[in-house]
Amino acid sequence: MRKSFVDTMIECAREDENVVLLMAEVGFSVVEPFEKEFPDRFFNTGIAEQNLVLTAAGMALKGLRPVAYSMSAFLDSRAFEQIKVSVAYQNLPVVLISVGSGLSYGEMGSTHHAIEESAIMRSLPNLNVVFPSNAVELRGALKKALSDNKPYYISYPKAMAPEMEEYPFEPGKAVCHREGKDGSILAFGFSVNDAIAASDILKDKGLNIGVYGFHTVKPLDREAICKAAATGNIFVVDEHNYSAGMGGETARILLENKIKIDNFVDISVPDCFQNVVARYAEMKEMYSLDAKGIAEKIEKSLN
Secondary structure, three states: OHHHHHHHHHHHHHHOOOEEEEEOOOOOOOOHHHHHHOHHHEEEOOOOHHHHHHHHHHHHHOOOEEEEEEEHHHHHHHOHHHHHHHHHOOOOOOEEEEEOOEOOOHHHOHHHOEOOHHHHHHOOOOOEEEOOOOHHHHHHHHHHHHHOOOOEEEEEOOOOOOOOOOOOOOOOOOEEEEOOOOEEEEEEOOHHHHHHHHHHHHHOOOOOEEEEEEOEEEOOOHHHHHHHHHHOEEEEEEEEEHHHOHHHHHHHHHHHOOOOOOEEEEEEEOOOOOOOOOOHHHHHHHOOOOHHHHHHHHHHHHO
8 A cells, every 4th residue: 555655646746746745754665756756845854743744734835735644653643733733723735644554563562553543633623534445545535635625634554455446536435345234334444355354254154244435534424324224233343442433433423313223333442552462463353353353243243
């Protein structure tokens, strides 16, 4: 996905001379192609996320289209005040790109995990928040963000994504990957890929489970959530903290619309710091966020 990011940046920069890329000493081996082609439009602010965001905001005020790139665990937390006051409050067209969403930095531990990222960024007015599940959505989100006169926060994992056929990216609109009559998985961000695999596992067991992929968590596609609930069983899959993840937001929408369902299962990261050293795939397995774990939780709920 990182290659898709820099390739899209180069494409957009060729089309618009106001597009610039900033990074906070993060992204070496990724951003060099952009730096080589556009040396005067590439800026390294050093290990200082606050300066990264403030510089981007200043550039936006001067008519440039800045894209600020850093790690998920640091951009949302270290620069929260600057994102809040200098970008969101002023509603500036700054695109914030972070790599390492959820548990994807695996063995680097809780200091490098970003399970709080969704909750923090969703709390800010004016800010569009996107978690692409694959390169197609990342490319579409970045192009859309650079064409809008609004602030965007786009976060993707440090992981390989499966190849997908091209499909339109519509901010605030969920993607129905498959219909189901026995239940619906509402998968957010990169979790879509394991959700689709889980649906395949359950199909072999006679269960027809639909999958809705939500790349945009703000604004959220409320209509898609209500439509998915018609199956009577909702399974939320979100690689963020249980206490402030999309499970609670989904439940609120169902309650506000007076929608009754038979089963509601929130599959997300427990409200705790990780006390083991494990790779990304092992972390997902530990919390039932891999395809096998998701399928087992759904099957248990329905049986």
